[in-house]
Amino acid sequence: MLVLNILVLMQSEVAIAWGNEGHTAVNRVAAEKMPTTMPRFLRRAVVEIAYLGPEPDRWRSPSEFALKNSQEPDHFIDLERVSWLDPLPLGRYEFYRKLYEKRASTTDHSDDYLPEHVGLQPYITMEVYGRLKAAFREYRQRVASHQPTQAVQQAIIFYAGWLGHYVADGSQPLHTTIQYNGWVGANPNGYTTEHRIHAQFETAYVAANITAKDFAGLVGSPERLEDPFSGYVAYLRQSNGLVENVYALEKAGAFTGKGSPVAFDFTTHRLAAGSQMLLNLWYTAWLESAAPVPEHPTSVSAPVPVKK
Numbered sequence: 001m002l003v004l005n006i007l008v009l010m011q012s013e014v015a016i017a018w019g020n021e022g023h024t025a026v027n028r029v030a031a032e033k034m035p036t037t038m039p040r041f042l043r044r045a046v047v048e049i050a051y052l053g054p055e056p057d058r059w060r061s062p063s064e065f066a067l068k069n070s071q072e073p074d075h076f077i078d079l080e081r082v083s084w085l086d087p088l089p090l091g092r093y094e095f096y097r098k099l100y101e102k103r104a105s106t107t108d109h110s111d112d113y114l115p116e117h118v119g120l121q122p123y124i125t126m127e128v129y130g131r132l133k134a135a136f137r138e139y140r141q142r143v144a145s146h147q148p149t150q151a152v153q154q155a156i157i158f159y160a161g162w163l164g165h166y167v168a169d170g171s172q173p174l175h176t177t178i179q180y181n182g183w184v185g186a187n188p189n190g191y192t193t194e195h196r197i198h199a200q201f202e203t204a205y206v207a208a209n210i211t212a213k214d215f216a217g218l219v220g221s222p223e224r225l226e227d228p229f230s231g232y233v234a235y236l237r238q239s240n241g242l243v244e245n246v247y248a249l250e251k252a253g254a255f256t257g258k259g260s261p262v263a264f265d266f267t268t269h270r271l272a273a274g275s276q277m278l279l280n281l282w283y284t285a286w287l288e289s290a291a292p293v294p295e296h297p298t299s300v301s302a303p304v305p306v307k308k
């Protein structure tokens with residue numbers, strides 16, 4: 001038991017949005033809501049997709065240092081630090097460049113603008129989305145030309161499940177803010193400044209009080225996103241708008257033990273928002289994958305990186 005407690009304490013030091021249970025549930029609910037217009041093999045992969053919900057949280061061990069180091073900024077974005085950058089650039093390297101320019105022109109706390117301190121959450125999300133869409137396109141081509149599809153099916157299931165992790169992180173307001181684990185700066189409402197609220201809300205409270213069936217009914221049919229990147233950033237901004245609600249609930253003791261009905265309502269709606277956005281992204285990737293690729297792809301906005 002002591003060992004278990006120590007493990008729990010160690011885990012709670014890093015931001016593992018929604019914990020194991022929440023991530024599994026967000027992926028499961030989205031997978032169960034997939035419409036019949038999407039491929040049957042994917043609709044039947046509920047168990048695999050649910051398993052993959054927490055996958056990137058399995059990449060945080062110091063025993064795989066390079067992996068841990070490279071991927072930890074993927075789980076969050078401190079939107080307050082990039083309030084001057086609207087709209088966000090489409091690609092991660094243009095984002096890096098803007099941040100380094102800002103850092104160079106800032107004297108106070110300039111390291112706050114390092115990409116790894118700001119967080120890369122919308123970029124990894126769109127990158128995995130792109131992998132999924134490309135795999136869907138490959139699948140369509142193979143079906144059309146009567147080639148075997150088993151290998152590409154496995155790739156699609158992995159990308160769909162992996163994508164779910166970041167989308168679920170984005171529905172957790174504390175993954176979009178500098179207030180990620182204890183209030184910083186001016187604090188007129190007396191919110192907690194202790195470094196406990198993050199894990200208390202997303203892991204302990206959720207694990208003890210909420211299951212997939214508590215929010216499945218809040219998730220509807222998927223909608224095609226006209227512009228997945230801007231739609232996703234809007235979703236992150238909406239989540240960021242709820243940061244204070246999390247602190248106010250904590251202050252009222254709403255996440256302690258069995259919690260309060262208001263906490264239950266708030267949290268189930270956040271988890272449902274994650275499943276809904278994930279479902280929308282899967283659906284949009286599937287529909288977009290039917291379009292032929294341009295013969296001579298042109299760069300959208302960022303310069304083409306030099307090949308080495």
Ligand SMILES: [Zn+2]
Nearest residue numbers: 016017075169
């Ligand atoms: Zn995460």
